[in-house]
Amino acid sequence: MRLAPLDLYGREVVVSWETGDRAGADLEAVAGQTDGSLSALVDRLGHDRLEERNVARAQLEAAGASAVPALALVLYRCGSRQFVDHRARRLARDSIAILTTIGDLALVPLAQAISTVSGEVSEADTVGETAGGSVRGLRLLEDALRALQVTDVAKYVPLLEHPNERVRGTSLRVFERLGPDAGRFVAQVVPLVDDPSEFVSDRAKAVVAAIGSGALSALRHADVPIRPRALRALVELDGWDPFDAEDRALVERLIQMTIPSEVPEPMEFEGSWYAAPTSDQAGVIDALDLSDVFKVTTRLGTAIWYKEELCGCVYIAPALNNWILIFGHELGNKKVFATLSTLSSRFEAAYWYDQFEGTAAWGMAEKGKIVRYFDSEDPDEQIGPPHPAERDYNRVFDIARHTSIDPREIGPHTRMEGHGVVVLTVAGTRYGLPSGIMAQLR
DSSP: OOOOOOOOTTTTTOOOOOOOSSSHHHHHHHTTTTTTHHHHHHHTTOOOOOOHHHHHHHHHHHGGGHHHHHHHHHHHHHOGGOSSSSHHHHHHHHHHHHHHHHHHGGGGHHHHHHHHHHHTTGGGGHHHHTOOHHHHHHHHHHHHHHHHHOSGGGGOOOOOOOOOOOHHHHHHHHHTTTGGGOOOOOHHHHGGOOOOOOOHHHHHHHHHHHOOOOOHHHHHSSSOOOEEEEEEEEHHHSTTTTTTTHHHHHHHHHHHHHGGOOOOOOOOOSSEEEEEOOSSSHHHHHHHEEEEEEEEOOHHHHHHHSSOOOTTTTEEOOTTTTEEEEEEEEGGGGGHHEEEHHHHHSSSEEEEEEETTTTTEEEEEETTEEEEEEETTGGOOOOSSOOOOTTTTTSHHHHHHHHHHGGGGSTSSEEESOEEEEEEEHHHHHHHSOOEEEEEEG
């Protein structure tokens, strides 16, 4: 197949169309079986004269499925390092437009082309700005698969079970575009959340997120077995309010399933928190006069606290190396002294740390008495002598590391006892759990 582009005078432009890889050779072998007249039409598609290209385009569209292998090869070649210019971009655009019109009949041969090419492209190669020609060719084929004008989007459902991960993941993007309307395919999509391929799993989660709050309820009525990891992903992507009592019970069971396998993770954030030298989480809840305890994973608890508008909740972490960390906006600056005094009266000592947009503050209490307070925005109002750690450090996390525990250094090596909980303040008790807190697991 010649595929030589022509200049404005109809002369062939000498260009290296060789792909130089085994995937390209495999595509060439398939395209080589294309009827000679179709090969000639593909050649004309590279013509610089618009009228020639239009004639070729119309006839290739009419040829239907038989033209797809040759057009797939053109797309792959257009991604070649040797031929990235305006002609290649135009040829790729025209080829995708033809395939889009061919529609249903292009699904299977395009999926096969993607499968052939992706076998030569590693997952790592598909990430970043420096992707080589083979990767660009693969992406063009994936663009074409997503763009097909099919008679029914359900035509893509069989591709969700395709053995090739790039085909599965690319097909999922079609359903993602449907938004809530993809809900009728939730039973086919959700199992892929548990797909061994991260590319596919991430795309499946994106589809569930696009479906929205109805995903879990729709799945509950679908006759399909779902593994725990996929169910947890649904909880992560859904919201709390739309759940009925049965859904909420499922959420609570899933959290209970997740807690035993949790591994401590570092926390990077801006904000304030308290630390008490104890493993007695129940004692902390009692000391702070909090109520309505909800078990949560550490990720969920952190996310709930970090969402600033959720002021009715306090997140209390599991015991970490015999320290309890407490996070809550309603225990903020106006209540620092009272909270430190309460906690230190119960647990001998207590610490408070705050950092936000370059500011730093910390407070320390022993047996109910404030022994140190410092705020970089108001240094004249400090209380007590500097802590020994302040001689060498002036950053909040460093002070925390030398007085209690640095949240950034939490990890698999950290000894964790129990589980995290979200408890309600007075406002939280009055108004209940905030809307959509489960979505914070994403």
